[in-house]
């Protein structure tokens with residue numbers, strides 16, 4: 001092992017990885033002080049005007065601050081952080097991961113592990129990160145009070161801003177998977193690009209309106225943060241013809257969001273009063289339901305299938321249906337007598353079954369973390385892309401039955417889907 005101090009070693013490893021192109025990410029945690037100082041710092045590699053930088057997100061209790069350092073300054077900056085601000089640092093490179101740990105007495109050590117990242121993150125992503133909620137989103141973000149009159153994120157809305165941004169990043173990746181940023185649409189817009197229109201970093205240039213618009217429905221859209229965001233991503237960033245429909249039971253919210261859509265001239269964005277399970281909707285390309293309570297998420301899932309959605313995106317909210325039914329199979333029983341563990345298991349089974357139902361309906365499904373878990377344990381997103389005919393694979397159906405039987409679940413809101421004949425598509 002090197003005779004250098006652990007802090008010095010990790011600083012050198014940082015410089016080496018940044019210059020050799022093996023750097024994947026840096027995370028500083030275990031802050032020396034609490035309060036409104038950064039509780040965590042996340043470091044990424046980005047190119048700014050062609051110059052490599054270490055981009056740092058300083059995560060404070062109420063907001064994030066971003067700071068970009070030329071890579072030559074990275075080691076000096078890290079040395080200061082480890083001397084005064086943080087007890088722990090994780091440097092991930094494609095060669096090794098390096099974990100620095102220190103204690104209040106100043107004792108420190110450096111441990112190395114197998115690399116957790118096999119390749120460095122795509123640089124394209126860095127541009128996208130900066131781009132989605134750029135100045136062109138100012139009108140609706142101000143209209144929704146996320147930004148103040150000067151265009152700054154309100155302190156009380158920092159989490160919401162972060163959530164919208166993160167959701168749009170995920171949605172842009174999913175749109176790519178669905179082929180909505182791919183060749184045919186790009187082809188259609190090509191002529192205009194050749195005619196001199198500005199090209200978007202995200203996809204095709206302002207595209208020909210002869211394409212049929214994508215139809216996206218946001219169920220239980222509330223104040224419309226994510227509905228405006230969805231419209232913004234497709235219409236203003238991806239330059240796609242799009243029809244976005246927000247569905248919401250509260251007529252007052254529908255009136256407010258429609259007024260804002262009109263004020264900013266959001267063509268193709270409309271809000272309708274109605275319920276998730278019965279609102280009149282056309283066939284849709286994507287159905288989104290974020291934070292719809294309890295089985296309203298299941299209603300949305302079922303409607304997405306019935307309305308022919310290629311993409312279904314859900315972030316489930318409260319999970320009440322299964323908990324009273326949940327059995328305590330061995331060897332889980334002694335653990336499930338703890339209420340919090342039982343609640344989490346009920347959520348796990350509920351969302352797990354939702355994913356299995358989607359697979360039975362012909363979707364490729366993934367479950368991922370939506371917002372960082374520090375604010376709420378309810379932070380999952382289920383995203384499903386339809387890839388084959390649904391309700392034909394007996395093994396997919398059997399997986400649902402087996403999980404239900406194992407946990408003693410007798411009734412699930414999606415059970416009608418078990419008989420494919422119950423699914424009425426438009």
Ligand SMILES: C[S@@+](CC[C@H](N)C(=O)[O-])C[C@H]1O[C@@H](n2cnc3c(N)ncnc32)[C@H](O)[C@@H]1O
Nearest residue numbers: 220221222247248249250274275276290291296
């Ligand atoms: C927790 S908010 C989420 C709003 C938005 N999707 C978001 O994530 O920011 C849930 C919204 O769904 C609406 N809602 C609840 N049940 C509904 C239903 N069955 N049909 C339509 N809207 C519903 C509520 O009025 C509320 O505005």
